[in-house]
Amino acid sequence: MIRVALQRTDTYKRSYMYANVKLYTHIYFFFPSALLIVEATSTRQNTVRIATMTTSHRPQLEARSGAKAANYVPTSTEHARLLPGHKTVKYRSSNRAKLESKSKNDPRSPKETHSVSNSVDSDEESGDPEAEADGLLDEEEEDSEDEDSEDEKEQFRQELIRLRQRQANITDNKQRTSTRINTDAEGESDTKKAGWRSKTVFGRKKSNSSNKKVTKTENAGYVNNMTKSNYHQNFLDKYVK
Amino acid sequence: MNSADDLYRELRWNNQFQVMGTLPRNLQQVIDERTRGSGAGTTVVAYDGRSGEEGQAAVQRYQQLVAQKPQWHAPWRLSKVINGHLGWVRCVAVEPVDNEWFVTGSNDTTLKVWDLASGKLKLTLSGHTMGVRDVAVSERHPYMFSASEDKLVKCWDLEKNTAIRDYYGHLSGVHTVDIHPTLDLIATGGRDAVVKLWDIRTRKAVKTLVGHKAPITKVKCTPVDPQVVSSSTDTTVRLWDIVAGKSMKVLTHHKRAVRSIALHPGEFSLASACTDDVRSWRLPEGSLLTNFQSQSTGVINTLSINDDNVMFAGGDNGVLSFYEYKSGHLYQQTSTQEVRGSLESERGVLTSTFDATGLRLITGEVDKSIKIWRHVEDATEENQPGLPWNPNLSGQRF
Numbered sequence: 001m002i003r004v005a006l007q008r009t010d011t012y013k014r015s016y017m018y019a020n021v022k023l024y025t026h027i028y029f030f031f032p033s034a035l036l037i038v039e040a041t042s043t044r045q046n047t048v049r050i051a052t053m054t055t056s057h058r059p060q061l062e063a064r065s066g067a068k069a070a071n072y073v074p075t076s077t078e079h080a081r082l083l084p085g086h087k088t089v090k091y092r093s094s095n096r097a098k099l100e101s102k103s104k105n106d107p108r109s110p111k112e113t114h115s116v117s118n119s120v121d122s123d124e125e126s127g128d129p130e131a132e133a134d135g136l137l138d139e140e141e142e143d144s145e146d147e148d149s150e151d152e153k154e155q156f157r158q159e160l161i162r163l164r165q166r167q168a169n170i171t172d173n174k175q176r177t178s179t180r181i182n183t184d185a186e187g188e189s190d191t192k193k194a195g196w197r198s199k200t201v202f203g204r205k206k207s208n209s210s211n212k213k214v215t216k217t218e219n220a221g222y223v224n225n226m227t228k229s230n231y232h233q234n235f236l237d238k239y240v241k
Numbered sequence: 242m243n244s245a246d247d248l249y250r251e252l253r254w255n256n257q258f259q260v261m262g263t264l265p266r267n268l269q270q271v272i273d274e275r276t277r278g279s280g281a282g283t284t285v286v287a288y289d290g291r292s293g294e295e296g297q298a299a300v301q302r303y304q305q306l307v308a309q310k311p312q313w314h315a316p317w318r319l320s321k322v323i324n325g326h327l328g329w330v331r332c333v334a335v336e337p338v339d340n341e342w343f344v345t346g347s348n349d350t351t352l353k354v355w356d357l358a359s360g361k362l363k364l365t366l367s368g369h370t371m372g373v374r375d376v377a378v379s380e381r382h383p384y385m386f387s388a389s390e391d392k393l394v395k396c397w398d399l400e401k402n403t404a405i406r407d408y409y410g411h412l413s414g415v416h417t418v419d420i421h422p423t424l425d426l427i428a429t430g431g432r433d434a435v436v437k438l439w440d441i442r443t444r445k446a447v448k449t450l451v452g453h454k455a456p457i458t459k460v461k462c463t464p465v466d467p468q469v470v471s472s473s474t475d476t477t478v479r480l481w482d483i484v485a486g487k488s489m490k491v492l493t494h495h496k497r498a499v500r501s502i503a504l505h506p507g508e509f510s511l512a513s514a515c516t517d518d519v520r521s522w523r524l525p526e527g528s529l530l531t532n533f534q535s536q537s538t539g540v541i542n543t544l545s546i547n548d549d550n551v552m553f554a555g556g557d558n559g560v561l562s563f564y565e566y567k568s569g570h571l572y573q574q575t576s577t578q579e580v581r582g583s584l585e586s587e588r589g590v591l592t593s594t595f596d597a598t599g600l601r602l603i604t605g606e607v608d609k610s611i612k613i614w615r616h617v618e619d620a621t622e623e624n625q626p627g628l629p630w631n632p633n634l635s636g637q638r639f
Contacts, residue, residue, distance in 0.1 A: 081405055082444070089425060089442045090383050090400070092338065166359070224583030224608055226327065 261631055306632035311568035314551050315620040316627060317561070317602060321613040322580060323360045325353060330605030331373060332387075332592050337380045340597040344385065345605055346373030352387055352397075357596060360613065368395060368404045375417045377427075382441070386427055390414035394429050396441065408439045410446045421462040428469050430457030436471050438483060450481050452488045459502045461511070466525065470511060474498035478513050480527050490527040494520060503544040503552070505566065512552060512566070514541040519554055521566070533569040534631075538562055543592050547599030555590030555604055561614075572627035583608040 223229045258264055264272070328348030335343040335357065342363060346352045352373055354364040371390035378385045378399075385397040394415055396406035413432035420427050425441045434457060436450040455475035462469055467480035467489050478492040478499055495515040502513045505521075510530055512521040519533035519541065533552075535541070540557035547553075550566040563573040579588045589607035596603065602614040617625060 079407070081403075082407060086405075087442050090398070091381055092379075092383055222324075222580075222582040224580060224587065 309568060311565040311570040311630055313622045314572060315616040316573045316625050317563060317614045318617050319612055320615040321360050323611040325362055326609050328609060329591055329607055330611055332375045333594050333603050333605045334376045334378050335594055335596045336378050337597055343603055344376055345611055346376045346387055348372035352376060364402060377418050377420050379420050386418045388415035388418040388429055394418055406444050408444055410437060416457055417460045419460050419462045422464045428460045428462050430460040430471050432456040436460055436469060448483060448486055450486060452479055458500050461502055461504050472499035472502045472513055478502060492527055500542055501544045503546050505546050506548050512544050514544050514554055516540045531569040533564050534571040542590055545593045545595050547595040549599055553593055553602055555593045557589050559588030559590060570630055577606060580608045580610045
């Protein structure tokens with residue numbers, strides 16, 4: 001006698017069906033798409049495991065809802081934030097009011113926040129608009145032109161400095177993110193004896209070569225793939241190999 | 242023998258070159274020489290193959306096409322690359338109200354909020370247990386909705402920065418989510434091939450729209466009928482009547498899986514893309530508007546349209562195509578540059594969106610980076626004319 005275990009290899013559910021059949025052909029008759037695996041688990045009986053493909057790849061042609069099934073028992077677990085009473089919806093207040101309040105609260109932010117953030121380059125936002133206006137009002141009319149040009153130069157210089165700072169910040173950020181991805185350990189690979197793994201296709205050789213190309217640039221050592229980072233390779237060398 | 246040659250020549254001419262606005266240079270030279278030699282001063286040589294009424298009509302149509310010169314748009318260039326995600330960047334959405342930040346969802350199960358102007362990371366939201374496939378920010382609520390492969394749709398409160406609701410009911414991974422512009426509903430679609438409409442407030446599935454035969458790739462909501470539009474890998478686009486719960490219209494023009502659809506922000510029309518084929522549809526009735534010049538683009542993952550009638554199509558092989566929406570004219574085609582430290586094969590655009598102004602394009606890519614694209618600053622129609630306008634009788638505005 002052969003014991004047949006029909007296994008649905010679903011990721012979540014795993015159900016076994018047992019049937020007693022005499023010949024494999026019967027199984028193929030009932031489950032033509034079945035993958036037949038014969039396991040001789042014990043001396044008394046042969047266990048035949050059939051792994052059918054799940055239906056979860058197929059479209060759902062009938063709309064099914066678990067709650068409607070007759071034997072559906074709702075779980076007693078309730079999420080703290082998903083209580084049945086929590087049924088209020090928030091709405092946004094009008095945008096204009098929000099913008100106005102923002103400009104009141106934060107005098108440094110320019111009044112046309114919307115248009116600035118919309119406009120092409122936010123890096124070029126000017127300094128304190130009120131201070132500028134004050135400065136202009138105080139000047140005599142004859143001097144104003146010279147002063148204006150002076151002011152402009154000053155402004156430009158400051159803007160340039162600000163831009164550079166921002167650039168530096170951005171690059172810092174980038175480096176930080178990249179360093180978070182992989183901490184560099186340079187030159188170690190040279191001293192170490194090359195293992196058999198380095199000769200395989202997915203070995204360290206590849207990551208090293210890609211690193212070599214990168215080291216010329218300022219963004220040195222950044223590898224997109226975490227498993228190819230030097231840190232991970234070192235980790236593998238240390239603990240897994 | 243001679244007549245066979247002539248026949249071949251005529252066929253070749255009719256099939257290939259007749260409808261072209263400008264001929265290939267070598268062919269044009271030959272024609273120029275011939276016309277000079279024969280002394281016939283005809284400059285219009287393109288139409289001598291056809292005669293009769295049919296030919297006349299074709300000529301007229303062609304002339305109409307040439308006359309509809311597409312609007313010029315400045316070309317786009319890469320302006321910023323943002324690294325930070327640890328997986329493919331699968332979805333991106335810009336905050337629609339203030340245009341101050343945008344959010345990306347990734348295969349590393351997180352959502353990240355970035356400052357739009359500076360590109361700095363503002364917030365990382367975790368809560369999903371599998372890759373995040375789509376995200377939508379509401380214009381009316383302070384809420385954000387994310388769809389994930391873990392079968393859940395989550396509602397995030399943007400004032401508290403936490404997930405406040407789960408919408409549970411899809412039988413498989415959820416691929417797409419969109420918010421209804423006027424009702425408190427969200428529409429989701431996923432691998433189980435149904436579109437579900439959820440009440441935002443009570444978290445109940447209000448309606449399940451059955452009809453697609455394969456996983457759903459994109460769902461879009463419009464304020465008036467058809468209130469839900471969905472595309473699927475069964476090559477169809479369906480316009481749904483949500484009151485009756487049936488599809489009003491099925492668009493079956495595409496030959497391959499429709500990976501993306503996009504609504505035009507101004508005009509009431511829709512663009513849909515499958516491999517090598519982008520089309521737009523007039524919306525209430527779903528009639529064909531335009532065939533875009535997309536014959537050899539490859540697999541198209543994403544479409545987005547901005548207010549100035551620029552349509553962007555991002556390819557699976559990293560090709561960026563920019564179209565003029567009205568005419569279907571391909572005016573720029575470039576390729577993304579993969580981030581340093583990633584493989585060449587990781588060039589691929591997975592998702593894209595224009596910001597609220599339409600001046601920036603944000604793309605999420607296979608090399609785990611987010612890229613921001615802008616217009617070339619000092620481009621004019623003279624110095625950057627773009628790809629030539631070669632109207633084709635098959636690609637037209639109906």
